[in-house]
Amino acid sequence: MDWLTFLNVLDSAVRLSTPLLLACLAGLFTERAGVVDIGLEGKMIAGAFAAGAVAVFTGSAWIALLAAIGASVFFGLVHAFACVTQRGNQIVSGVAINFIALGLAAVLGHSWFEQGGKTPAPPVSGRFTSIDLPYAAEAAQMGPVGRFYADVVSGHNILVYFAFLAPFLAWWLLSRTRFGLRLRAVGENPAAVDTAGVSVARLRYSGQIICGALCGVAGAYLAIGLNAGYLNNMTAGRGYIALAALIFAKWRPVPALFVCLLFGFLDASANRLQGVSLPSVGVVPVQFIQALPYILTVILLAGFIGKAVPPKAGGVPYVKER
Amino acid sequence: MNLDKTEPTAVPAAIELIGVSKSFGPVKANSDIHLRVAKGAIHGIVGENGAGKSTLMSILYGFYQADSGEIRVNGQPVRIRDSQEAIRLGIGMVHQHFMLVENFTVLENVLLGAEGGALLGKGKAEARAKLAELAREHGLEVDPDALISDLPVGAQQRVEILKALTRGAEILILDEPTGVLTPDEADQLFEVLRQLRAEGKTVLIITHKLREIMAITDAVSVMRQGRMVGTVRTAETSPEQLAEMMVGRRVLLKVEKGPANPGPAALTVENLTLRDGAGVERLKNVSLTVRRGEIVGIAGVAGNGQSELLEAIAGLRRPTSGRILLDGTPIPHDPRALREMRLAHIPEDRHKMGLVLKFETRENSILGYHLDHRYGGALFDRAAIEAECQSQMEAYDVRPPNSRLKTANFSGGNQQKIVLAREFERGPHALLIGQPTRGVDIGAIEFIHRRIIEMRDAGKAILLVSVELDEIRSLSDRVLVMFDGRIVGERSPEADERELGLLMAGVTGAGERGAA
């Protein structure tokens, strides 16, 4: 791969890793609070559908973003109610939310827009368009580093920049603030938090709300950032990959950034490798190239990261009185 | 015997409980409890397991809400809705099961719930200063930046006390604080408590060790089956009287045992060294011999390699070097094969290792022996298993004797009996016993101790590990002391308690080096 190709792949990796990163951080906030969430996929779908629909109705990307966050947070609250208040099984609740969001988006979309659950394309004002950073054009002329700035750093929409800032914000929030300390504690030992006079339930709800908000942004990014409008099941399993990334990153925000970038990069490379003829092998079947990111993930997992220890209280409802 | 009514209220009460009741579903943990704790006193609370001591204290600390009754703090009626409220009222609590976040530092744990602002920076600095001050005043030293999981239990407990004190506790509740301490550490703790009393603070302490009650408290309340049996002045009572109040019958506090009759060596450990997964040496060149018909006790503070030693012998950990011989043959690294060689193992932690709590008890009664052909071929012979379980439950007086009840639903003492029955009843030749009576009440302790002596008298070789020095001394025929992965000395059980305590703290050759 020459430098330019590499930059192109990297540029694509940035875009592809953005929804993963947002969803991964979303999962991080709730799992660090001790609530396991395999409903990331569903929340993203809710966000994407809300964003798509509201962008069509209002023509405003920002209102659509708010709607996405709202819809996704709503499902976060449902999950919190089931898992925290009702002490239900967290995996069951997550599975349920994936089904509900997918079904509801299609049913409402079908009824509102009569296009089989799709939303029509919103106007340009209803989308987040790419931003050229200052001096990008000039930088492009100034050697490889300049190209990197122009091609990879510049030219994404605002949600991408937010996504790449988010791990650092998350890190700061978790390690430097009272809220973060309590949130981490409640995922490890809720009784310790409870005896310190802090409400376990409130913290876990907060975790779910943040999770919902981030999934909402991820959904909005898919529907009105990368694409124009919601399409049935357009998350295409990214919520599950984000969970994998979360485990890979061992529930830490900055590693999450690198893991998601890695996943995005593998994905982007696979796109690029299609149809490439290898020396002695000839053209590799495209299916093999498409499986490559997944195979590499398994190899990395087996070879490098070893055992990932989840937050101790994860998945277990906090029961004070039996 | 309730002295509250007779005694004039000369000293103001720090705490008064009036008719407090609390049920967990059908279990009445506390019913109609009256308690008065004088300000500036150390007040002990004793009772069998499940008597409701922890529940009562947790109500005081706002962790649970009483179903009915009144609480007064410093004479004022209060409603303690949550722990924050309790902390505001100056109540601090060190829980029986530590409420620490294991992968947090000491400082973070101290900070939790009392951060002093939305950002941690300022609060951290203040807490650090406060910790330094408390260390100076009370000798409660801990490294603020150490991870809890890296600290020995004794230090973890110090963190719990520090947590309470940094929050400005005037009334300190300690729930079984000494279970995990060396006698020396316990003495240190008592020193701290006396110092706190001198400062006018009130201390409520729960313990099963009557010796400690006698040593430190000013008054003591006894609970039984959710009720308050009575409160007495410590100076006016005796351990025997307290035990009787607790159990409702007379109890033998001293283990009766005849002289040992040691036979040939059964279990030999030679130069055993063991590194854990992280590469830390947990056992350093340990050698010992246990003969038939004797109990060799290993004393030591928790975390000095006793657990690793037991688990290495039991085939659960692979030694880095050294040999373990059973009746002269090197043992395989396989718990299953060891059981066939008649080596039984009572693990230290029945919940973590000895039992599958969600199994029916009859299933637990064959745990480890489940491949035995007595219990069936391709399919289990359920009648045989049932019979086995019934006979075990009968022999060990497990209550209720219901083999189909999930083991989780038995009380701690009965769970321990289930483990003992399983391991003892199959005629082992050698026994590894870890913490046989941890968290078990006096009545059950008596029973378990008797069984262990019986096994010895039947000619079994027994290696006993316990952090209860009293237990080691009363059961063992020889005492080995472990410190930092080494065996640092052998003493007779009659040896001076102080000397043993010093050995446990790693001070060898007490005389010369004690001063250094």
Next chain:
Amino acid sequence: KPAIVYDLGGKFDKSFNESAFTGATKFKEDTSVDFRDFEIQNDSQREQALSRFARQGFSPIVSVGFSHEGAVSKVAPQFPDTQFVIVDSVVDLPNVRSIVFKEHEGSYLAGVAATLASQTKKVGFVGGMDIALIRKFACGYVQGVKATDPAAEVFQNMTGTTGAAWADPVRGGELAKSQMARGADVVYHAAGGTGEGVLQAVADAGKLGIGVDKNQNALHPGHVLTSMVKRVDTAVYDTFKEAQAGEWTPGLRVFGLAEDGVALAVDENNQALITEEIAAAIDAAREGIISGEIAVHDYMTDSACPVQ
């Protein structure tokens, strides 16, 4: 009483299923004869839906998509008096009409147009899943490109290996961007919903896309060079009409350029893009194919493509 059974993509797939729906709707509007339809959710429902419609007396019953092949061959013999139609596959039974399209011919024209519209002489193709039908599109397209400019380069990508491949506009867009990064400035898609992402990305970048199946020119006016329409709608409409008039016949119907079954769509949205040169070349190629002067290889005949 006509009926339609759609394939897994659903009737609003912006593609051949939707096209069938459009034809049926037009028939309904023209004749005010209502029709029933059903979107299957799994393979087992194909037979269920067909026999159900048949039992309820519907006829003709159109099943859209090659995947219905098995179900039609099983159900049709059970209802000899019912008229069955299968689109995109051939079932040789006395009461079945098979409608197939020469997608390769239309795609060839798309290749011609793409090459001429391209400044860089690099063009792209994004398919949904790597299956025979999509290879047929790709093969025709590449032939058109190479015939126009043997030196022109074609980048080909497939989206995925699960059903999501037809509904993943994000990846579709990414594939198009990757092709554009390599210099492509015209990208043709045959990827259902995924293709919307392709057209979107191309339009966002100010380049040209080529739509498929339906006329997608209006999606991004000025940025969709043309659409390779596959007239499933007319085929369905005609079938219904003939049945109504009692002129329905079974047998194979092949719709190529000659029959107007496939074509490049030109309308007000792309008129400006189709220069005279392009229009002339398309026409010439079309004439050539119809007359047989230009032989466009059909991938399906030997599972191979002469050009890459």
Next chain:
Amino acid sequence: MSQPAARLPLWVDFGLIPLLNLVAAFAVAGLVVALIGENPLDVARIILYGAFGYGEGVGFTLFYATNFIFTGLAVAVAFHAGLFNIGGEGQAYIGGLGVALVALGLDPYLPWWLLAPLAVIGAALFGALWAWIPAVLQAKRGSHIVITTIMFNFIAASLMAWLLVDVLNPGAGSMSPGTRFFDAEAVPPRLSEILAPFGVDLGGSPANLALVAAVLAALGVWLLLWRTRLGYEIRALGHNSSAAAYAGVPIARVIIIAMLISGALAGMMALNPVLGDQGRLLLEFPGGAGFVGIAVALMGRSHPLGVIFAALLFGMLYQGGSELAFEKPSISRDMLILIQGLVILFSGALENLFRPALARIFAPRAA
């Protein structure tokens, strides 16, 4: 799952509460239906009628339930070992390859009753094979089985797409990615044919002998888990791995064996659609049954009997939902997914929603 504070009469626990949960789920679904301007009662009637109202409907319900019994059992067995096998989808897919290879290779020679048992072995073997690598990675390297099984789902999809398009495809002229049809003699009879002489009419439904296999598998799983030493070790491991180690259970080996069994069960799901219904291997034939298996196992409390009931419930939803799509074109076919989700939510995660209130009514007062 939290311990109920008070014991309720059995009929409340196992009858009234599940019923109320279902009613709540349907009430919410009804709300959505009303929101889009349809009559919820109508919808409920259509679904119930579609699932149970006539022979063919029942047949379809059973057909879908067969898939879910297999995949639900697969997830349940892994659960008992403390493992979360999300890879049922991929294992079923590869299991289909096993079935197809047996059938394609032997169908000229063997009648169905000889071929079917071999197909069972093929399905189980291939499904197990696909679970084997994640299992080994979990047992020996500690790689998180949730991720590896997710990855293996994707890898299976790629592998199968390649095989079905380029390798096993009958070749030129065939549009659909799939194998050729198996010989008609090699395909076992459907239940409708078997039961017709007894006056049972299952219409053209594809329910087939795989249902019997599924029920036998459930029985087998029950025996395995609660009547054999291996099952004992699996459960001990799942509840408490330290206790299992203490008991001398070879942990790594039991993890691998449990996953192999799980994979084999998932793989056997392929018997139903591939051998029993389509008579050929098609692209994407599992159609999400592997994931539904998770919900089925959770709702069935990982008990084989519970799995059967939950599978029937989901089978009913699938078939009733298809009826709904048929009768009410204005309601998107995705309504079914929504209803499934609500059922999972209310009967799974919110199972105790009504318990406190019922406890107040029915619980015997504590002494």
